Amino acid sequence: MRHVNGLYTQRYNRLHKTDGPLFRGRYKAILVQADRYLLALTRYIHRNPLATHPPLVTQLTSYPWSSYAAYLNQAPCPPWLTREFTYELLGQRNKYQGYQRYVAGEGEDALAEFYDHSYVKPVLGNEEFLKGIMRKATASRAQLTKAQGMLPSLAAITQAVSTKLDVSVEQVRKAARGRGRKNEARWLAVHLCRDVGGYSLSEIATYFGMGHVSGINLCVRKLRKTIESNERLARAQKILTQNLTP
DSSP states (O other): OHHIIIIIHHHHHHHHTOOSOSSSSOOOOOEEOIIIIIHHHHHHHHTHHHHSSSOSOSSGGGOTTOSHHHHTTSSOOOTTOOOHHHHHHHTOSSHHHHHHHHHHSOOOHHHHHHHHSSSOOSEESOHHHHHHHHHHHHHHHHHHHHHGGGSOOHHHHHHHHHHHHTOOHHHHHSOOOSTTOOOHHHHHHHHHHHHTSOOOHHHHHHHTTOSSTHHHHHHHHHHHHHHTTOHHHHHHHHHHHHHHOO
16 A cells, blocks of 8 residues: 555656645554454445445445445455455345345444544454553564564664665765755665664664654655666665565
8 A cells, every 4th residue: 555655646646747645644554353343344344435425326336446246246256355254243144135234224333433533543442452452562562672683783784785886884874965966875775774674763864864754754755766767776675675684
């Protein structure tokens, strides 16, 4: 989704000589308590084409960007779509007709209220489910901290980029000055520190002397745009990613 929202938007704007985002807001992935909310969530998603003002379609099965027709067995089911768990939660003898009746019925107010907020929480579930997720997240952070001891240091990543692109370490860490000036080595190093090294934005910004963490995303965007037409840089990124990954 980040690829679609980033590179695709850039390419579209470049080809059509436009500017700005194509999609409203950032993509949000939500962790759902399956046995309690998944069935209601599938209904909420499948009814979205009717919930717009005005509705996008008059019949949900005619909306081409939905899996609803596949859930009713009126369209081929792609191999990545898993429907059986939803049918099991529904508990109907005729799963296709049962699901159609369920989607046509009344929805849950709690679910609509959850999505109507301007800030959507990352977890959908009851308090016990949320506490369990927090315990697992705490354990995962401890494991990540331990694993980071195996990852390359900021200095090691910078040195690797310096050697691969045949530039000095100082040049890698220094921002290019002047309008239109480029520092591809710096962009690549910043990208590797974030995606391979797993360092926080504040750690990377401090190491590279950035005034704000927004400079990191700027470097990454410039790198991706340049790589589209620079095979040498694309090859260097691939090799360094392989070499630096434990």
